[in-house]
Amino acid sequence: xxxxxxxxxxxxxxxxxxxxxxxxxxxxxxxxxxxxxxxxxxxxxxxxxxxxxxxxxxxxxxxxxxxxxxxxxxxxxxxxxxxxxxxxxxxxxxxxxxxxxxxxxxxxxxxxxxxxxxxxxxxxxxxxxxxxxxxxxxxxxxxxxxxxxxxxxxxxxxxxxxxxxxxxxxxxxxxxxxxxxxxxxxxxxxxxxxxxxxxxxxxxxxxxxxxxxxxxxxxxxxxxxxxxxxxxxxxxxxxxxxxxxxxxxxxxxxxxxxxxxxx
Amino acid sequence: xxxxxxxxxxxxxxxxxxxxxxxxxxxxxxxxxxxxxxxxxxxxxxxxxxxxxxxxxxxxxxxxxxxxxxxxxxxxxxxxxxxxxxxxxxxxxxxxxxxxxxxxxxxxxxxxxxxxxxxxxxxxxxxxxxxxxxxxxxxxxxxxxxxxxxxxxxxxxxxxxxxxxxxxxxxxxxxxxxxxxxxxxxxxxxxxxxxxxxxxxxxxxxxxxxxxxxxxxxxxxxxxxxxxxxxxxxxxxxxxxxxxxxxxxxxxxxxxxxxxxxxxxxxxxxxxxxxxxxxxxxxxxxxxxxxxxxxxxxxxxxxxxxxxxxxxxxxxxxxxxxxxxxxxxxxxxxxxxxxxxxxxxxxxxxxxxxxxxxxxxxxxxxxxxxxxxxxxxxxxxxxxxxxxxxxxxxx
Ligand SMILES: Cc1cc2nc3c(=O)[nH]c(=O)nc-3n(C[C@H](O)[C@H](O)[C@H](O)COP(=O)(O)OP(=O)(O)OC[C@H]3O[C@@H](n4cnc5c(N)ncnc54)[C@H](O)[C@@H]3O)c2cc1C
Ligand SMILES: Cc1cc2nc3c(=O)[nH]c(=O)nc-3n(C[C@H](O)[C@H](O)[C@H](O)COP(=O)(O)OP(=O)(O)OC[C@H]3O[C@@H](n4cnc5c(N)ncnc54)[C@H](O)[C@@H]3O)c2cc1C
Numbered sequence: 001x002x003x004x005x006x007x008x009x010x011x012x013x014x015x016x017x018x019x020x021x022x023x024x025x026x027x028x029x030x031x032x033x034x035x036x037x038x039x040x041x042x043x044x045x046x047x048x049x050x051x052x053x054x055x056x057x058x059x060x061x062x063x064x065x066x067x068x069x070x071x072x073x074x075x076x077x078x079x080x081x082x083x084x085x086x087x088x089x090x091x092x093x094x095x096x097x098x099x100x101x102x103x104x105x106x107x108x109x110x111x112x113x114x115x116x117x118x119x120x121x122x123x124x125x126x127x128x129x130x131x132x133x134x135x136x137x138x139x140x141x142x143x144x145x146x147x148x149x150x151x152x153x154x155x156x157x158x159x160x161x162x163x164x165x166x167x168x169x170x171x172x173x174x175x176x177x178x179x180x181x182x183x184x185x186x187x188x189x190x191x192x193x194x195x196x197x198x199x200x201x202x203x204x205x206x207x208x209x210x211x212x213x214x215x216x217x218x219x220x221x222x223x224x225x226x227x228x229x230x231x232x233x234x235x236x237x238x239x240x241x242x243x244x245x246x247x248x249x250x251x252x253x254x255x256x257x258x259x260x261x262x263x
Numbered sequence: 264x265x266x267x268x269x270x271x272x273x274x275x276x277x278x279x280x281x282x283x284x285x286x287x288x289x290x291x292x293x294x295x296x297x298x299x300x301x302x303x304x305x306x307x308x309x310x311x312x313x314x315x316x317x318x319x320x321x322x323x324x325x326x327x328x329x330x331x332x333x334x335x336x337x338x339x340x341x342x343x344x345x346x347x348x349x350x351x352x353x354x355x356x357x358x359x360x361x362x363x364x365x366x367x368x369x370x371x372x373x374x375x376x377x378x379x380x381x382x383x384x385x386x387x388x389x390x391x392x393x394x395x396x397x398x399x400x401x402x403x404x405x406x407x408x409x410x411x412x413x414x415x416x417x418x419x420x421x422x423x424x425x426x427x428x429x430x431x432x433x434x435x436x437x438x439x440x441x442x443x444x445x446x447x448x449x450x451x452x453x454x455x456x457x458x459x460x461x462x463x464x465x466x467x468x469x470x471x472x473x474x475x476x477x478x479x480x481x482x483x484x485x486x487x488x489x490x491x492x493x494x495x496x497x498x499x500x501x502x503x504x505x506x507x508x509x510x511x512x513x514x515x516x517x518x519x520x521x522x523x524x525x526x527x528x529x530x531x532x533x534x535x536x537x538x539x540x541x542x543x544x545x546x547x548x549x550x551x552x553x554x555x556x557x558x559x560x561x562x563x564x565x566x567x568x569x570x571x572x573x574x575x576x577x578x579x580x581x582x583x584x585x586x587x588x589x590x591x592x593x594x595x596x597x598x599x600x601x602x603x604x605x606x607x608x609x610x611x612x613x614x615x616x617x618x619x620x621x622x623x624x625x626x627x628x629x630x631x632x633x634x635x636x637x638x639x640x641x642x643x644x645x646x647x648x649x650x651x652x653x654x655x656x657x658x
Contacts, residue, residue, distance in 0.1 A: 193322030
C-alpha cells in the first residue's frame, strides 16, 4: 500500500504573530514553527495503516514550503515515514490553495498512491481547501474531517467516521481516496531518538517548479493574497449596570445615542 | 506556552537538525505526558514505572551509546538538550534520565569489557532495566576517597562489605545492577586501591532500601545500599583493579554536564512560569509585569539563562569534539545550578503568596533546585575543581 501524507510547516499556535511592514507575510524572527497540528494526525494514521497493511507498504510525505521546512519533514521521517518530497521554489510566496493543489497533484500523480492523508486545515491560514481541490484534480473521492478510519480486509474500501453536530456520520469510500484528519482520530506518536537517527538517512527529494515541469506558478492568476493586516485593536469594554434590567437597557441606549453616536 | 521569544529560534542557534527535532519531540512529550502527572507524583513521593517506561520508549536511556549496543549513538549535546527539556517541566523525571545515562549506563559503556557491555547495555538502553552508581557513603561524600566499602577477592569471587547512601535509581523494581566503588587493596605507594565492581540487585548479601522524606526530586528513586558478605564473580570488575578512582572522576565530569542541564532546564521552566503569571496577574490596576521591579527581575532571569546555556553548550561541544572539558563541565554545573537558584527565588517572589502553595508548579521548582548545588559535587567542590585547574594550588 502506498500512502501519501501532506505536511505543512506553520507557526506554533501559541506564538505571537507579527505581520511584516509590507503586509506580505509574518515576521519570522524568534517564531517557533511546528508541524501543522492536524497533519500530525495524518502522519500517525498513515503510519498505522502502513503497519496494518504490512508488506512493502510505504508512507511518503509531501511538503511544500521554504528550505526551513526540512525540519518538520525530518520530524515526520523520525516518527516513521519512509521518504519525502519537498517542493521548495523561491517563486512560491503565499501560494493560494489552487496553486498548492495543482503542484501537489503533479507530485502525487508522479509518486502514485492508494490513500492520501492530510490535516483538515492548516492552522495558519485556515483555508481548508487544498484537499478538496486535490480530490477534484485527481478525480478521487474525498472524505473530510475524519475522526476514525478503518480499512477493509481486502484494502479495497474504507469506512470513515466524521464528527458532525450531535453525532457521528459513517461513510464508506472506495480507494484511492483522500482523507482529511481531525483531532480524535488517533494519538500521534512522538519522534523517538532512534527514529531521529534513522531519519537522517532517509531521502528527501527536493523539487523546484521546473523539476516538476512547470514553466510558471500554476493557477497563479486565480486568486491571490493582496495584503495581510493586523487585527484592529479591541476597543474598551464598558459594562452597564443597574439594579433593574430595563434601567440598564435605557442607559445603554442613551450611551449608544449620545456618546457612541451609532444610533 | 508563551515560549516563543525564548523557546524558539534563539535557543537553537547553531544546533543541527537532529538536535532541533529532538528538542521539539522531548518538549512535546514532557508537556503532554509529564506535566499533568508531576505534581501528584511529587506529592505522593512516587517513582513512576509507567512514566519511566514511556521515557524509555522514546529512547531516553541509551542516548549516547552506539546503535550496536542498542543506543541511539547521539552526541553529548543532544543528551544534554533532552535532559534540559525534561527539567523544564519536572526535575524528578529529568533526574531519572540523567542518572540513568551518566551514572547508570556511562561507567559500563565507557569502562566495561565487551562481555559486560553485551550483557547490560541493550537492556539498559531499551529501558527494560536501570543501573545505578554507588559512590557516596555515609562518611564519604565530597571526600569520595574516604570510602570504606571493601571488596576482597576470595576463590574467584569478590566479597563485598560496606554501605552506600543517596544512590539514584537503585531500589525500584527496574533497578537491576549497581556499579559499586570499593577498596580492593593497597597500592604499592600505600594508598587505597579503588575499583568499580558490578553488583546485580538481588544478589544475596546486597540490600537496597528506598530513602523517603526527600525535599526535592521526590518522584525519583533514591536508595541506601548495604553489602554484607555479598559475593559476585571476579569478572564483574569493571576495567582493571585500581582504575576505580579515575573511572569515578571521569564519570562525575560527564555527570556534571547533565546536572548543569537540569539547572538550565529548571531555570528556563521557572522563568516561563513567572513570565506567564506576571502577564496575567493584575494589581494596582495593571499587569504586574509592567512594574519595573518585576520586569527587571524577568530581564535578569532571561539574561542569566542565556549565559548559562552558552556555557553549558560550549562544554558539551568540547566533549563532543574530544577536547578537554573538565573545567568547563565544573563551571557549567556551578553556574547553571546557581542560576536556577536565583531564578526560582525571584520566580516565587513574582508569584507572591501563590508561589508558596503546592498547587502552583513553581513551588516544586523552588524545592527541586536545591539538589543541584549539592549532588555530584557541591558548589564548593566545583570551585575546588575549577580553582585547581586554574593552577591556584600549584607549587
Ligand atoms: C537526591 C540525591 C541523589 C544522589 N545520587 C547519588 C548517586 O546516584 N550516586 C552517588 O554516589 N551519590 C549520590 N548522591 C550523593 C551526593 O553526590 C552527595 O550528597 C554529595 O557529593 C555531597 O556529599 P555529602 O552529602 O556527604 O556532603 P558533605 O561532603 O558532608 O558536605 C557538606 C558541606 O561541606 C562542604 N564541604 C565538604 N568538603 C569541603 C571542602 N573540602 N571545602 C569546602 N567545602 C567543603 C560541602 O560543599 C557541603 O556544603 C546523591 C545525593 C542526593 C541528595
Ligand atoms: C502563609 C500565608 C499567610 C498569610 N496570612 C495572611 C493573613 O493572615 N491575613 C491577610 O490578610 N493576608 C495574609 N496573607 C496574604 C499575604 O499578605 C499576601 O500573599 C501578600 O500581601 C502578597 O500578595 P499576593 O500574594 O496577592 O501577591 P501580589 O500582590 O500579586 O504580588 C505578586 C508580585 O508582584 C509584586 N508587586 C505587586 N505590586 C507591585 C508594585 N506596584 N510594584 C512592584 N512590585 C509589585 C509583588 O512584590 C510580588 O513580587 C498570607 C499569605 C501567606 C502565603
